[in-house]
Amino acid sequence: MMGQGLQRTVILETKNLTRDFGGLRAVNEVSLQMREGELMSIIGPNGAGKTTFFNLLSGHLFPTQGQIFFRGEEITKFPSYRRSLLGIGRSFQLTNIFPNLTAFENIRVAAQSRKITFDFWRNWKAHEDLSHKADAILKRVQLSHKRDVLANTLAYGEQRYLEMGIALATDPALLLLDEPTSGMSPEESRQTAHFIKELSKQVNIILVEHDMEVVMNISDRVTCMDSGSVVACDSPEEIRKNPKVQQCYLRESPC
Amino acid sequence: MANEQSSTGNTEVGFGRRKTLGAVAIGAALLIALPLIAKVVPVSIPLFSEILVFGLFALSFNLALGYTGVISFGHAAFFGVGAYVTAICLKFFQLPLEASMLLGALSATATGVIIAFLALQSSGAYQAVITLSMSMVFYYIAHMWISVTGGHDGMTGIPVLNLSIGIPLTGASAHKYYFILAVFLLCVFLQWRIVNSPFGKVMEAARENDQRAQTCGYNTYWVKWSAFVLSAFFSGVAGTLLLVFLEFCDVYILYWMTSGTVLVITLFGGTGTFLGPFIGALVFLAMKDGLSRHIEHWEVVTGFLFVALVLFLPKGIMGSLLTALAPKPKESSLEVAANLPEEESKP
Numbered sequence: 001m002m003g004q005g006l007q008r009t010v011i012l013e014t015k016n017l018t019r020d021f022g023g024l025r026a027v028n029e030v031s032l033q034m035r036e037g038e039l040m041s042i043i044g045p046n047g048a049g050k051t052t053f054f055n056l057l058s059g060h061l062f063p064t065q066g067q068i069f070f071r072g073e074e075i076t077k078f079p080s081y082r083r084s085l086l087g088i089g090r091s092f093q094l095t096n097i098f099p100n101l102t103a104f105e106n107i108r109v110a111a112q113s114r115k116i117t118f119d120f121w122r123n124w125k126a127h128e129d130l131s132h133k134a135d136a137i138l139k140r141v142q143l144s145h146k147r148d149v150l151a152n153t154l155a156y157g158e159q160r161y162l163e164m165g166i167a168l169a170t171d172p173a174l175l176l177l178d179e180p181t182s183g184m185s186p187e188e189s190r191q192t193a194h195f196i197k198e199l200s201k202q203v204n205i206i207l208v209e210h211d212m213e214v215v216m217n218i219s220d221r222v223t224c225m226d227s228g229s230v231v232a233c234d235s236p237e238e239i240r241k242n243p244k245v246q247q248c249y250l251r252e253s254p255c
Numbered sequence: 256m257a258n259e260q261s262s263t264g265n266t267e268v269g270f271g272r273r274k275t276l277g278a279v280a281i282g283a284a285l286l287i288a289l290p291l292i293a294k295v296v297p298v299s300i301p302l303f304s305e306i307l308v309f310g311l312f313a314l315s316f317n318l319a320l321g322y323t324g325v326i327s328f329g330h331a332a333f334f335g336v337g338a339y340v341t342a343i344c345l346k347f348f349q350l351p352l353e354a355s356m357l358l359g360a361l362s363a364t365a366t367g368v369i370i371a372f373l374a375l376q377s378s379g380a381y382q383a384v385i386t387l388s389m390s391m392v393f394y395y396i397a398h399m400w401i402s403v404t405g406g407h408d409g410m411t412g413i414p415v416l417n418l419s420i421g422i423p424l425t426g427a428s429a430h431k432y433y434f435i436l437a438v439f440l441l442c443v444f445l446q447w448r449i450v451n452s453p454f455g456k457v458m459e460a461a462r463e464n465d466q467r468a469q470t471c472g473y474n475t476y477w478v479k480w481s482a483f484v485l486s487a488f489f490s491g492v493a494g495t496l497l498l499v500f501l502e503f504c505d506v507y508i509l510y511w512m513t514s515g516t517v518l519v520i521t522l523f524g525g526t527g528t529f530l531g532p533f534i535g536a537l538v539f540l541a542m543k544d545g546l547s548r549h550i551e552h553w554e555v556v557t558g559f560l561f562v563a564l565v566l567f568l569p570k571g572i573m574g575s576l577l578t579a580l581a582p583k584p585k586e587s588s589l590e591v592a593a594n595l596p597e598e599e600s601k602p
Contacts, residue, residue: 058470060466060470079469079474080466080469080470081469081470081471081472081473081474081475082472084469084470084471084472085472089470090470096464096466096467096470097464097467098459098460098463098464098467098468099463099464100463100527101459101460101463105456105459108456109456109457109459109460109468109471110471112453112456112457113457113471113472113473114472115453116453117453117454117457117473117474117478118454118481119452119453119454120448120449120452120454120455120485121448121449121452122452122453123448123451123452124451124452124453124455124456127453166467166471167470169471170471170472
């Protein structure tokens with residue numbers, strides 16, 4: 001496992017990544033490496049700094065200290081749109097879609113970002129490849145039958161899938177998924193876990209997830225965070241056994 | 256769960272592009288035939304010229320507000336700069352009308368560039384205040400610089416308007432109406448191209464969800480900036496047409512009330528639709544024309560109507576009309592039903 005891991009190229013690396021909010025250190029000197037072909041999950045109790053860490057990776061927040069490298073290039077100070085163009089896509093914990101556009105247009109406009117922005121003259125339909133791509137992705141996220149429905153009228157679970165579709169439409173090399181199963185029923189969660197596992201054969205994925213069953217079933221590697229710091233980073237089996245990890249979850253459970 | 260149906264409010268999709276084009280063609284034909292119609296039915300050509308001018312202004316304003324979600328309370332600046340610069344070129348430099356109008360529109364665009372940089376530093380109410388105060392700067396310039404602009408009395412003494420090919424555009428002539436109509440239709444065509452272009456779709460994405468659009472890889476700052484400047488350009492063209500219409504410049508063109516008027520017109524018509532703002536101008540100016548003949552303070556009536564409109568037809572006249580006309584979602588619910596088993600059998 002280790003040997004195999006070392007041969008793969010590092011796609012994302014953080015060095016001592018730190019973010020303070022006033023006196024609160026939300027992310028504390030996190031140094032992680034993510035290798036090509038991996039599905040890595042980040043777990044941890046509420047307030048562990050998982051989403052803040054994600055926001056640092058996607059450029060929605062900037063670190064107080066530390067550096068981020070994507071495929072060897074330093075991206076610490078890049079705004080989010082540049083990171084997206086480099087190949088970092090993300091979904092959000094709270095559904096984040098284009099509410100008054102159709103499902104199709106939500107995905108088509110995301111796909112368009114790889115090709116063209118400042119074309120004022122031609123009709124958008126002239127870029128047929130983008131429409132085909134959007135339809136293919138709609139099919140992949142099982143929303144073809146809702147193609148021309150406004151996104152804000154979709155059911156909650158469908159919106160979660162639509163959001164993953166938006167992220168996929170930008171051809172990411174690395175996909176950051178922030179609690180894709182939050183608010184889903186256990187059955188929907190299982191389906192989504194399966195979907196993410198299939199997806200991870202083509203895209204590198206970092207997953208923030210609360211649902212332990214999902215995490216342990218599909219991850220190649222699990223990172224546990226607590227109070228902004230990395231507690232452990234290991235295979236799912238080792239994480240399950242790790243006493244430090246157990247402790248930070250025990251502490252949280254109400255008693 | 257999957258049966259949950261949607262399409263109400265889905266006007267853009269429901270009404271469709273072909274019907275919109277049909278409605279536009281009929282409207283354009285009526286406008287072109289208007290001088291003929293006026294011989295039979297008592298319609299006022301100058302009123303319709305004014306409707307075209309303010310209609311274009313509102314359509315241009317809607318590029319920023321409706322399509323891109325950029326709030327501006329300062330569009331009077333672009334409208335006024337367009338009119339004043341055209342007037343100055345005509346009066347002091349004796350330039351041909353076409354060149355003056357072009358310079359007027361370009362000056363409005365330059366004004367838009369500056370105001371866009373300042374306005375897009377913030378959003379919401381701050382954006383409104385910045386655009387409002389910037390436009391008032393231009394009002395005070397026009398107000399104080401009496402030697403050029405005539406100050407409070409407005410700018411008069413503009414030479415008789417003539418097209419370079421020798422057609423005079425004076426008074427209530429049909430020539431003048433047709434010239435305004437031609438520029439109007441050209442601008443509407445250009446705007447139609449823009450909102451249906453790939454860029455137009457990015458404008459909508461930036462309006463719907465700025466953060467998401469950025470995460471998709473769009474630099475939404477420049478998207479909004481470009482949309483704002485385009486809006487300023489077309490508003491400037493509307494301003495030059497206002498000068499052609501009035502044949503003088505009134506300093507109140509630059510006053511904040513003008514920005515308010517274009518906002519009210521746009522909301523009357525409906526921000527969510529392409530032609531709504533024009534319909535707003537049609538209704539608003541026709542109402543003003545009709546009411547002001549009988550009621551001295553016609554604005555009071557308009558105010559009440561506006562409140563009623565916001566309360567009962569929040570999508571505006573055009574938006575509500577399109578919703579009412581949109582086909583009921585029969586077809587798509589069948590489609591959903593047909594898709595149900597497939598969805599349930601997914602792994």
